[in-house]
Amino acid sequence: MLIIGYHGTSFTNAREIVKYGFSADHFPRWTGDLGSGVYGYIQATDRPFATAEYNAAVYVALKADMHRLKPWSNRPKYGKPKTAVVQFKVDVYEDDVCDFTDYQPYDNFVELKARLGLYIHARMPFSPGASYRDNEDGWLIEYLIQKRLVHDYAVFQMDTYSPFVSRSSNFANGREICVRRLETISNLRLI
Secondary structure: OEEEEEEEEEHHHHHHHHHHOOOHHHOOOOOEOOEOOEEEEEOOOOOOOOOHHHHHHHHHHHHHHHHHHOOOOOOOOOOOOOEEEEEEEEEOOHHHEEEOOOHHHHHHHHHHHHHOHHHHHHHOOOOOOOHHHOOHHHHHHHHHHHOOOOOOOOEEEEEEOOOOOOOOOOOOOEEEEEEOOHHHEEEEEEO
16 A cells, blocks of 8 residues: 655755655654654545645644744744655555544544543653643554554554644544654655
8 A cells, every 4th residue: 555645844854854764763752643653644535625735834834833933932033934845655554554534443442542531641641841732642542552452553544633723623624644664654755
């Protein structure tokens, strides 16, 4: 199965990624929606979302603006940071993709999360300096993999909501993947 993903980042990081590849050393300290790994948008042909490339570009542009303004800093950065999108290919077997757009894995996860709800809230650690970004779903995925209660898939994918504007929503606006096995990634290029 070949998946084409789009990862938005700074222009400097994008050049490094294309030259050297993604590195687990650069994974964030917090847990994302789908656990630890390389995140990217993919095209959802069965949903009326914007293109994956567009979502990656908008996401990184808004993220750059947020970091530029830094209301908590006494020295804001001036100028518009340069951003870029890296296109990459992921080559995996279909049974090594946990597809939460399929109802069975999604329902199984929601049921397990409901049974473990209080345990999650009692045990979920918060990352220093990044606790507002921690996601309990991603933390639970990591926990279940660590305890060998869930297969350690190469890729997790799901329809997600990214805050392209400063509002929240219950409706997805893109399809994201989290690639856990970096050796499955190839053909990196700036677009």
